Amino acid sequence: VFFPKVPEAWTSRGAAFLNLDAERGAPKKVGFAFAATHATKGWSTDNIVKTILMHHDSVEWVMLGGPSDTEQLQALKAAGLPDSIRDTCKLSLETLTGVLSHLDLVVGIDTGPIHLARMVYTDTLVLFGPTSVNRWGPGLFASQHHRALSMELPCQPCSNHGGPVCPLKHHECMETLMPQHVSKVVEEMLEARS
Numbered sequence: 001v002f003f004p005k006v007p008e009a010w011t012s013r014g015a016a017f018l019n020l021d022a023e024r025g026a027p028k029k030v031g032f033a034f035a036a037t038h039a040t041k042g043w044s045t046d047n048i049v050k051t052i053l054m055h056h057d058s059v060e061w062v063m064l065g066g067p068s069d070t071e072q073l074q075a076l077k078a079a080g081l082p083d084s085i086r087d088t089c090k091l092s093l094e095t096l097t098g099v100l101s102h103l104d105l106v107v108g109i110d111t112g113p114i115h116l117a118r119m120v121y122t123d124t125l126v127l128f129g130p131t132s133v134n135r136w137g138p139g140l141f142a143s144q145h146h147r148a149l150s151m152e153l154p155c156q157p158c159s160n161h162g163g164p165v166c167p168l169k170h171h172e173c174m175e176t177l178m179p180q181h182v183s184k185v186v187e188e189m190l191e192a193r194s
Contacts, residue, residue: 003119006101007094014098017091018062028190030055031062031088031100031117033108034076035069038162040130041109043174045072045079050179051107052081055186062099063087064106064113105189107182110136110162118146123193125149125185129173130166132157144192149185151176 015021018029034048052061063085065073070089077083088096097116100106106117107125117124118138126137128150135157138146150156156173158166166173 003121006097006120010094010098011101012098013095014100014102017086017088017095017099018102020102027058027060028104028193029060029062029102030186030190031064031103031106031108031113033064033106033111033113033117035065035072036109036111036162038130038159039164040159040166040171040174041111041162043109043127043129043177045075047177047179047182049076049080051182051186052085054179054183056082059186059190061085062103063089064096064100064108065089066096104193105186107186123189125182125189127174127177127182128156129171129177130157130159130162132160135160144189147185147189149177149181 032052036042063073065087066089073087073089088099097120100117100122101120103122105123105125106114108114109127110131114124114126123145126148128137128148133148133150137148151173153173155168
């Protein structure tokens with residue numbers, strides 16, 4: 001599958017947002033797509049913060065969200081996310097695309113920025129709960145560059161797009177997915193880029 005090249009104006013705005021000229025040789029840059037329209041796709045605030053803190057000394061994180069995600073971002077900060085971490089919540093879609101094109105990896109739930117990251121050839125790690133890895137996962141792109149992480153429970157998938165509550169009322173697909181599971185794969189994927 002071929003995707004068109006990201007316009008230079010977008011990549012320039014993305015580079016300016018990430019301050020790339022001033023940060024040559026800086027740590028790897030990793031985005032975290034933390035928000036989704038459907039609640040059952042979500043991963044807990046504590047798990048997101050713990051995962052980020054596991055790599056905070058070696059990775060520069062960027063929180064990937066939009067204007068409707070600022071409340072969730074504030075909850076992440078209240079749970080211990082460092083204030084110094086940049087976020088894309090106020091950026092245009094074009095600038096967000098430019099930012100994604102410069103990242104080494106995008107980690108997150110099954111949501112828009114993950115799919116957009118694939119389109120700009122940025123490595124992705126997607127955390128799957130209620131939705132289908134076969135339908136929405138890396139598919140043809142599956143490789144060391146695009147990976148899906150799922151607990152592969154018998155009840156998965158339960159929905160095409162997710163919903164407001166787990167149909168079985170336990171949400172184990174996302175609640176049993178722990179930061180150490182994600183951290184291990186993040187390390188493997190970043191090591192493969194070295």
